[in-house]
Amino acid sequence: xxxxxxxxxxxxxxxxxxxxxxxxxxxxxxxxxxxxxxxxxxxxxxxxxxxxxxxxxxxxxxxxxxxxxxxxxxxxxxxxxxxxxxxxxxxxxxxxxxxxxxxxxxxxxxxxxxxxxxxxxxxxxxxxxxxxxxxxxxxxxxxxxxxxxxxxxxxxxxxxxxxxxxxxxxxxxxxxxxxxxxxxxxxxxxxxxxxxxxxxxxxxxxxxxxxxxxxxxxxxxxxxxxxxxxxxxxxxxxxxxxxxxxxxxxxxxxxxxxxxxxxxxxxxxxxxxxxxxxxxxxxx
Amino acid sequence: xxxxxxxxxxxxxxxxxxxxxxxxxxxxxxxxxxxxxxxxxxxxxxxxxxxxxxxxxxxxxxxxxxxxxxxxxxxxxxxxxxxxxxxxxxxxxxxxxxxxxxxxxxxxxxxxxxxxxxxxxxxxxxxxxxxxxxxxxxxxxxxxxxxxxxxxxxxxxxxxxxxxxxxxxxxxxxxxxxxxxxxxxxxxxxxxxxxxxxxxxxxxxxxxxxxxxxxxxxxxxxxxxxxxxxxxxxxxxxxxxxxxxxxxxxxxxxxxxxxxxxxxxxxxxxxxxxx
Numbered sequence: 001x002x003x004x005x006x007x008x009x010x011x012x013x014x015x016x017x018x019x020x021x022x023x024x025x026x027x028x029x030x031x032x033x034x035x036x037x038x039x040x041x042x043x044x045x046x047x048x049x050x051x052x053x054x055x056x057x058x059x060x061x062x063x064x065x066x067x068x069x070x071x072x073x074x075x076x077x078x079x080x081x082x083x084x085x086x087x088x089x090x091x092x093x094x095x096x097x098x099x100x101x102x103x104x105x106x107x108x109x110x111x112x113x114x115x116x117x118x119x120x121x122x123x124x125x126x127x128x129x130x131x132x133x134x135x136x137x138x139x140x141x142x143x144x145x146x147x148x149x150x151x152x153x154x155x156x157x158x159x160x161x162x163x164x165x166x167x168x169x170x171x172x173x174x175x176x177x178x179x180x181x182x183x184x185x186x187x188x189x190x191x192x193x194x195x196x197x198x199x200x201x202x203x204x205x206x207x208x209x210x211x212x213x214x215x216x217x218x219x220x221x222x223x224x225x226x227x228x229x230x231x232x233x234x235x236x237x238x239x240x241x242x243x244x245x246x247x248x249x250x251x252x253x254x255x256x257x258x259x260x261x262x263x264x265x266x267x268x269x270x271x272x273x274x275x276x277x278x279x280x281x282x283x284x
Numbered sequence: 285x286x287x288x289x290x291x292x293x294x295x296x297x298x299x300x301x302x303x304x305x306x307x308x309x310x311x312x313x314x315x316x317x318x319x320x321x322x323x324x325x326x327x328x329x330x331x332x333x334x335x336x337x338x339x340x341x342x343x344x345x346x347x348x349x350x351x352x353x354x355x356x357x358x359x360x361x362x363x364x365x366x367x368x369x370x371x372x373x374x375x376x377x378x379x380x381x382x383x384x385x386x387x388x389x390x391x392x393x394x395x396x397x398x399x400x401x402x403x404x405x406x407x408x409x410x411x412x413x414x415x416x417x418x419x420x421x422x423x424x425x426x427x428x429x430x431x432x433x434x435x436x437x438x439x440x441x442x443x444x445x446x447x448x449x450x451x452x453x454x455x456x457x458x459x460x461x462x463x464x465x466x467x468x469x470x471x472x473x474x475x476x477x478x479x480x481x482x483x484x485x486x487x488x489x490x491x492x493x494x495x496x497x498x499x500x501x502x503x504x505x506x507x508x509x510x511x512x513x514x515x516x517x518x519x520x521x522x523x524x525x526x527x528x529x530x531x532x533x534x535x536x537x538x539x540x541x542x543x544x545x546x547x548x549x550x551x552x553x554x555x556x557x558x559x
Contacts, residue, residue: 025519025538028289029392033296060525061515065345068515072522075533109527137520156390218348271334272389274297 006161017266039277056211062198067218071211151183233259249282310444328395336385349372410487436467506545
């Protein structure tokens with residue numbers, strides 16, 4: 001089953017969740033096999049910001065029942081290094097490239113959109129308005145009016161397909177999705193991690209994670225992700241990229257049946273980098 | 285100083301192998317498996333391991349993620365691993381018996397580099413940290429190099445692990461086996477005798493930090509094998525970072541686990557690592 005996502009041809013319906021697969025590191029570990037056996041039908045970059053970000057202090061992970069809580073903090077080398085160093089390496093992948101960006105306001109997002117506009121290697125932009133570790137993401141992506149205002153200011157800064165990644169940490173995700181549709185998004189992706197707290201076993205009441213709170217991912221959130229996918233599919237006509245705890249083709253099928261056009265695998269890739277390829281093959 | 289990148293690359297994707305041998309040595313569970321698909325690893329590299337069956341629903345409804353486990357020895361297609369039970373993941377791995385399925389990804393990470401020509405290697409291990417050092421010892425002895433092995437354990441029961449690293453001088457916290465005291469005392473004595481030696485270390489965070497400080501202060505080239513909880517082991521999750529001397533965060537799994545002592549920030553333990 002090939003998929004047409006906003007004009008981008010995908011060989012199968014499985015892409016990666018932003019920030020869950022590092023092509024450049026994987027090539028160091030697995031060599032050419034990464035490209036030869038690339039598991040995703042498109043590659044979504046980690047979140048790129050204008051300035052470099054070091055990320056949160058460790059510990060950054062906490063294992064839970066059927067999943068984990070992370071507090072990574074969007075480490076990246078910044079827009080200029082991404083364009084100069086990383087994009088040429090990502091562009092040799094055998095699949096279309098989607099660049100995920102985040103800005104703390106419309107001016108920043110506009111700068112990011114304009115910088116990507118002339119880069120033909122990039123097939124689409126995914127806008128992160130949903131990271132629970134960063135204050136701006138939560139504020140903009142959890143409020144329909146805030147999101148409308150942002151998108152209205154930046155939509156015309158790019159001619160590339162624009163995928164808005166929704167946060168699950170909102171009162172009504174369908175209303176946020178409808179706002180994205182009305183303000184010119186070409187697709188939505190959901191869900192990002194659910195805001196979560198990992199209690200330090202040795203220090204009652206204190207946070208385990210260096211960043212304070214984190215985001216829960218993995219099979220533990222799959223039913224929540226499916227409910228939000230159903231709600232958004234009923235509310236809008238845009239293509240949906242659905243994710244949240246997908247670990248098998250049967251899991252993925254449920255999201256496609258709920259109205260998603262494509263799905264993304266994230267945390268399961270941590271357990272097996274080839275998992276998404278198996279799921280994609282089974283759903284093709 | 286940067287450790288040379290001598291990693292052996294892994295097949296892409298997790299593969300299933302069968303457990304072929306098991307042995308209990310004191311508190312340590314040693315198990316072997318036959319890995320026909322993978323290459324021979326270098327000392328200091330590790331694998332992400334989980335059981336094929338019943339991985340999950342243990343204590344605390346875990347484990348969920350595979351566990352990063354060092355290799356003790358590699359001979360043809362046979363790999364040996366050592367487990368000490370510290371949580372639900374290692375508990376399940378320690379239950380594996382011959383014939384059980386093991387999910388494996390690896391070899392992963394960058395291992396140890398050989399010392400410069402003529403320099404002696406001092407291996408300094410703490411607890412289960414002796415595992416990658418035992419493999420390094422075999423690599424060096426095979427190459428005809430001079431090696432001194434020092435290992436510290438908390439007590440006599442754990443000191444049973446010294447059986448797995450040939451000719452090691454042992455220190456125990458309670459003095460029940462070998463020298464009473466810290467393995468770093470043995471290390472300082474060895475450095476007094478040979479200041480050109482190269483130090484190879486793996487052990488619990490505080491011991492690793494003590495050896496880091498000794499290495500930096502003495503000027504001896506020092507290769508530290510870090511241990512950190514990881515979700516993926518191959519650079520995807522950015523969860524296993526340590527603070528580097530330049531202030532950046534480095535991933536233990538791909539930028540390590542072996543890192544030069546002078547590349548680690550002096551306050552790396554205070555930045556979350558001590559928990």
